[in-house]
Amino acid sequence: MIYEFLYDVxxxxxxDRPYLNVLQDEKTTPLGVFDHGFTSKWEWSTSILKEAGAIIPVVPPHLAANRDDAWRRIIATPFYTPVMTLEACQATDFSAFETFDNYCYAMFTLDQHVDGDHPSFGSPRFLDAVAARDDIFEVDAFSRVTYKRDRFNEKVMTRWDEMQIRAFQAG
Structure with a gap:
């Protein structure tokens, strides 16, 4: 799922490239910048990617000029930049994050990207790397992916409701 969220980024x-050209810098953001816009589905996936070390926050110039570190810590930024390519992400060992609680966190996040019965992810890897391996999805003979909400609720939301701490973290 980390790859899928990074692909989305x-x-x-x-x-966002034309809109965020003020934050583009070949030295500090060579892979580009995105804005999660404080939109839930992208805030959640950003939290996963940040914890996994795939992205880092970008401080806008008007805040970066402020030398008050305490002020910068309380200001949340919607701007992030990848620190790894998709190829590096694919080759990275994320097994430290392979816990059922992290799975539930990632699937809860993915659920926000589902439109009706169909996930909105466009990665060429999604079908084989995610959908075909998880019984929350059904793949038909034409490689169309259907999201099975009942199975999601049974498998993920049952645990989600029990979780004391809802955080994506190394296990």
Whole structure:
């Protein structure tokens, strides 16, 4: 799922490129910048990617100029930049994050990206790397993916409701 969320980030970077040109810097953000816009589905996936070390926050210039570190800590930024390519992400060992609680966190996040019965992810890897391996999805003979909400509720939300701490973290 980390790869899928990072893939989504790279698509957002292409959309945001003209808008965020003020934050583009070949030295500090060579892979581009995206804005999660304080939108829930992208805030959640950003939290996963940040914890996994795939992205870092970008401080806008008007805040970066402020030398007061305490002020910068309380200001949340919606701007992030990848620190790894998709190829590096694919090759990275994220097994430290392979816990059932992290799975539930990631699937809860993915659920926000589902439109009706169909996930909105566009990665060429999604079908084989995620959908075909998880019984929350059904893949038909034409490689169309359907999201099974009942199975999601049974498998993920049952645990989600029990979780004391809802955080994506190394296990």
């Amino acid at each position: 790279y698509e957002m970077i292409e959309v």
